[in-house]
Amino acid sequence: MAAAVWTGRGRRSAAVVNTVIRSRSGSSGTALKSQYDALVIGGGHNGLVAAAYLQKGGLKTAVLERRYVLGGAAVSEEIIPGFRFSRCSYLLSLLRPHIYKDLELKKHGLRVYLRDPHAFTPMLEEGVRGAPPRSLTLGSDLAMNQREISKFSHKDAKAFPAYVAHLEKLAEAIHPLLDAPPVNIPGVTTGSLRRRLAAAKTLMPIVKCGLKLGKNIPDFYEIITAPIMKILNQWFESEPLKATLATDAVIGAMTSPNNPGSGYVLLHHVMGELENEKGAWGYVEGGMGGVSQAIARAARSYGVDIFTEKDVKQVLVDSDRVAKGVVLNDGTEIHSRVVLSNATPHVTYKHLVPQAALSPEFIRATDQIDYTSPVTKLNVAVDKLPNFLASPTPDNKAGPHHQCSIHLNCESVEFLEAAYKEAMNGRPSVRPMLEMTIPSVLDPTLAPPGCHVVSLFTQFTPYHIEGREWTEQDREAFADTVFDWVEQYAPGFKNSVVGRDILVPPDLERIFGLTGGNIFHGSMSLDQLYLARPLPCLSDYRSPVKGLYLCGSGSHPGGGVMGSPGWNAALAVMADLKRR
Template sequence: MARWVTVSKLLHHINGQTRRCHSSVLTSGRKYDAIIVGGGHNGLVAAFYLAKAGKSVCVLERRHILGGAAVTEEIIPGFKFSRASYVLGLLRPKVYDDLELKRRGLKVYPRDPSSYTPLHERNWQSGYGKSLILGPHEDQNYQQIAQFSKKDAEMMPQLESLLGRFAEALDHLLDCPPPDIKKFFSTGLAGKAKQLSTVGPLVKAASILGKDFPQFYELMTAPTTKILDRWLESEPLKATLATDSVIGAMMSPNTPGSGYVLLHHVMAQMSGVRGAWGYPEGGMGAVTQFMAQAASETGAHLFTNQACSLVSPVKIILLGDKNEAVGVETEDGSRLYAKTVLSNATADTTFLKLLPAVAVKSLPDFKANPNNRKDTVMPHHRCTIHLNCEKTQLLEEAFRQASAGLIPDNPMIEMTLPSSCDPTLAPPGCHVALFFTQYVPYTRADGRSWNEETKTEYGNKIFNIVEEYAPGFKESIIGYEVLPPPELERVFGLTGGNIFHGSMSLDQLFISRPSPTQPSPFTPIDGLLLCGSGAHPGGGVMGAPGRLAALSS
């Protein structure tokens, strides 16, 4: 009989009862080859690969819906919101193909154009443009950028080409586990030989970089502003590009290493086009529902917190005589056993324990690019819309204020209108607007908590800013939801409200993700693996951490 010991605060709770999403019934004492705690997209991907390999798999999701932070929910009747993720592009092609997501019905609307930065009228200058619209067409980009700088219009294709080569080189690292340097030096010749095989992707990446390696190293270690200042001179363009270097990270474009976050977003692909993003029909939840379908059809047992009265929240991970993970115990004392436990929770949650969504009755009408007719979708409505992005300095100022616990005077705003492409998200004539805003402090310096009053205040602040660019926007609002960092933590289990399960800084990447002492997906506990965004290669709806964890089981 095994000697059961516990690891306190090791996993987040699976709140409430779990709902059976498979023909199997979840009962105490049931044995599986693998238990996955958390039904986010990586957990579902891991479940698919494990079940495909013939293993019995159980997925336990703390909420009433599968998908983690990539879900679609009808927060306001008739309006469907992608609550905590809003565009698709980082999903690995291997995962997309293996789970046959296209055959299952996943439809993605590519964005053309893709980026819209209207300038506030106080920044309008005679002889210069009032907005910057970028997309996949080089000639149109040239015309747009040339409004502000002909030099930048000529340099931009060269910069994009260089970043594309960097992204191509890193492709090989995203689909392979990082080498375990610690294990290499602590094993015999056979173990060393096995570890050497994991170095192959590094060698391939280096060969692709070639003479560009010095510039690649600089991008990885330098502030984004240093790189952009060398290549470009126009602030609207630099600020627009700089937003991708801080998304989901509490850093500014002046922070060393912020260049990697920029590159991470450049690695997006859509229909074979590098750097392209799109809107999934039905919202981001459509992606994870098709993933769940793939996992279930392959044999995985998927459970949420609805309907199964035999299951209560997970309390601990069970360890055996050799301190290896052997299962989980729920709060009512029920136990489920497994050879391997995979955690789709954040690393912080696993080991230790602001996105407003708006329903509107009309499209925003931007001063910089007025609508031709009421309710007519303009090209820039399909873009990621950048507000308070006329100058890179605005991003730095917002970062400094939030770091001091203050609500920024001019928060960076990324606004999307997915219903401009996907009519299934809102009633006819109405639209859904999603806002990703930075930077927002988890703990406020004024001592006030994040409650309905402070969330409403913040929402109004964002809406007032949009109103300055697009008069009439506030009047069009039917309803909205605000998710500050503590709410992202409570609802989706995102520790600290971090959508990437941890910083994407250089000290927490590749062989140091989540810790330099143990590269993921492995952990210091035998039989316990990380399969979420806190594992290599990081955050975003990629599916790679889930696939790598499953292949390592």
């Protein structure tokens, strides 16, 4: 059971319940047909993007979602009556601008609240001569950032603008790689000259990336391979600044800032844009389900049939290893020319595809994909805002810092390292890294007047606790640990809690289909990116079963509410059908 609802001022009710108020986000009212051109398994944002482009391309398409609500991990749910949560994914930045524009998502109801400032890191320390403890606030105003950083280091304040410009240049160079499949290595290296010339077109994004980088190619190579601390130590000396920046290098990843490859995770999290502002993150009105609903409305406007509570049991594969449709759990068969899976590679190839249709070698390779996750998500309903010692707001009115990503236990990289090591030893962190967001500060639709919804994205927690499964007592104990730490930064927080929803890695797997609880559909490590995502033999959205494609975050370019996997997969499908 994933949710514990509290009543009163922090007193837990006698029963632990999982109350979900269902929203009208399901089927379109259209009857399910027995034949389609394309079927998409899973109504997450990538599946909906793929469906929209396939339908625009002339293919009659249907989306089949297992749950009662659309969105996959980008979903809004009213867990506690009156409080609407972005239950899993909670911020928007990476959605590709051309998808935003092509699908006219604003027209279809997508509204985003930009945050400025972006990050707030309060300290746990004694104030000087009665002053509040120090804090670090970062936003779009570089002069303000420098003033904030100078509380800890004048040298770092001076270096910060150059660091931001450097990172933006590296992140901008990645963009050509996001909107295209990886290089077609077999096509470029084998076959006829005509085939090689056709495949050579897939080299263009790499060429564009290289041209954008220019003399910065060595810096790019370093950041995608190095521990992020190697990079940050070259620029800065103050621990609060380095730890705050390092959180983007480990968020969602079971890794340490001192591990190779953590630099790419940071780059992945800063390469987005929102409302033409590079690197900006924002809240979606109504929660992250607002993104999925806008894409679904766009898809329906083109003619896509979308169904919820349609649990796909298996992909139908004929004797020639060609996908012919799907069979639902109730036995209903639906036939199609192609099938796209928005599920993880593990779910797709270990549960949906008949094992006889795959070679033993491929199954073994699939078993090696890393889905390790460090994440426990807590969704909390409160009757007043947290009042931080480092930036007091005793009147329950929101300060600028309340709209930020609030980083707790992030004063030092040592804290992050220690938390990581505990999880790697099979234990939940006793001083977890906490990223708190309070979207209701900007979006009043999420909570009753005067109340708020709080998201706590916490690390590090293992999938198993010292080899055993999580119990309800374990969930409650970890949530209590998190609340105790929040209480130190914002006394009175625990007494403001109305209810809480606790999602440890096995819960994220069970509810959202995220294998291992991994929010990216597979670790974003160097051995599982680009040509190797999800496998070196499987990086072009196609599969060993002809007519079956991956369109989720387990394919290139990976996780986040981006839409690129769905877009790229749809292009691969349409290219293949033209050749048939």
